[in-house]
Amino acid sequence: MSLAVIILPTNKTDSIISDRVRKIGQREKGLELEVIVTDANNEGYDLTDKIVTFSENKVGGKIVSDSSKDHIQVLNAKDGRFKYKLAEAVYAASGEAWFDISSKDGEVVDTTKSFDIDVIENAEIHINNDNYVSTLIDLETYYKAIIQRTDQQTTEMVNKYNGEVGQLLDNWKTQSEQINQDYEKQKEGLASDAQAEIDKIDKDKQAAIDAVNQGFKDKLSSIQADYDKWKQTTATDFEERINKVSEELTTAEKNQADMKETIDSAMAAVDKIKGVDFTKYVNKDDFNAALAKINTLxxxxxxxxxxxxxxxxxxxxxxxxxxxxxxxxxxxxxxxxxxxxxxxxxxxxxxxxxxxxxxxxxxxxxxxxxxxxxxxxxxxxxxxxxxxxxxxxxxxxGSALKQISVNGGTPISPDDKGVANIDLTNYETKEDADNLSKEINKRPVTVNNVSPDDKGNITIAIPDVSKMQQDITTLQNEMEEQKSKVAYHYADTLADGQKYSAANPQILTGTP
Incomplete structure (x- = not known):
């Protein structure tokens, strides 16, 4: 959003600028004012190597001084064109504003004519109407400009006073000469008239002269009274401003002392890192800008x-x-x-x-x-x-090895070289498999014409031997019974034994 372009002269002989009022609302933010500064010849003021500072005396005696690069944008230095983005403090209250032009070393070289900023207040918005100075240099620039403007206004007032007095004297002389001329003409034309008429002319002449003199005295008194009043007001205001500058400079000196202490501390820290080669480092903004130019994914x-x-x-x-x-x-x-x-x-x-x-x-x-x-x-x-x-x-x-398993066992992933290490200590070797195969080949393929199932097992029908087992048990019992009834006879010779057995068939005979 922008305000209408304003042309501000630095020619101090101009009494006032036209189109000097800019209205803004407290709700509006980010407004920009385009400015054209003209020189004594009403041509574009060359702003090359100059610092532009916005200054404002606000209602309530507050001030705004701002030369922030975020707010001042030079559009054409040679033609005196720039754009000012209004600081937030400007929206607080109405005021009289102007722009200061300084050299690089901070010396104020010129100021523009003033213009009015009329703030339309909003009942729902309460903005602190406080001093706003973007930097200490801006504060110094502001008061240098105030001093310069006061000197200029004093010179203008004196010149104006001298000019008006001079003009009044010229007018008085002209009127006096004209009255004298008229008198002489009337006197010559009425030479034959009565002395009474001449006396009347003399009286009218004197009355006219007295009237002119009295008018001159009254005008001179009015100008002198206005000048004395302005001089007293300006001197009082200037003294107040100087006192305020003195107080603020005292505060600034204290701040500078604190700043010096901070700088000394920083320099002590710098002394500790003097060995660091800062040429190897890069500015963060430059680095980010370089990164932004790199083509990446x-x-x-x-x-x-x-x-x-x-x-x-x-x-x-x-x-x-x-x-x-x-x-x-x-x-x-x-x-x-x-x-x-x-x-x-x-x-x-x-x-x-x-x-x-x-x-x-x-x-x-x-x-x-x-x-x-x-x-x-x-x-x-x-x-x-x-x-x-x-x-x-x-x-x-796409078909590269990812995992491997043995006979459907736990999958093994390859290492970073693509090698999958498989532990085969619990598995049979090929030699063991060949020997096992040979042993298997030696075994019968069938039993009683019965082939093994898919697991290698052969099912054989077992006959019922329970009756045979019973007969065997009965025979064993009978043998034990007979054994308990047998008697032995030991003979010295086989012939004696045979003889005894023939005579005693129920007794067994043997030799020791």
């Missing part, structure tokens, strides 16, 4: 779908929102001409010759799939080059 160079990727050989990241245009027919398999496509270009020196060497990595993602291609090329001169065809990286790395 987050800040790619945008190209349209008419761009031939063969032409993109400068390092950086490029984005074709609707795909690239392959003018030479080397479209990679699987490429979609309407897909969002990124391309990263790397550049390096070819060690064999001076031909510039570059590589391209192109990535395309669609709702169906993703593809990533790579190719390398050489550039001859400014526009002659050749490239190898695109290689789909997914074809190379």
């Amino acid at each position: 987050a800040n790619p160079t945008i190209v349209d779908n008419k761009t031939d990727p063969n032409s993109l050989i400068e390092p950086g990241v490029y984005l074709a929102k609707n795909g690239f245009n392959f003018a030479k027919g080397d479209i990679p398999p699987g490429y979609r001409s309407d897909g969002k496509t990124y391309m990263a270009v790397l550049e390096g020196d070819n060690p064999d010759n001076s031909i510039n060497y570059f590589q391209q990595f192109m990535f395309q993602a669609t709702k169906f799939d993703y593809e990533c291609w790579h190719r390398a090329g050489y550039k001859y001169g400014t526009n002659a080059y050749y490239t190898v065809s695109f290689t789909n990286l997914k074809d190379i790395y």
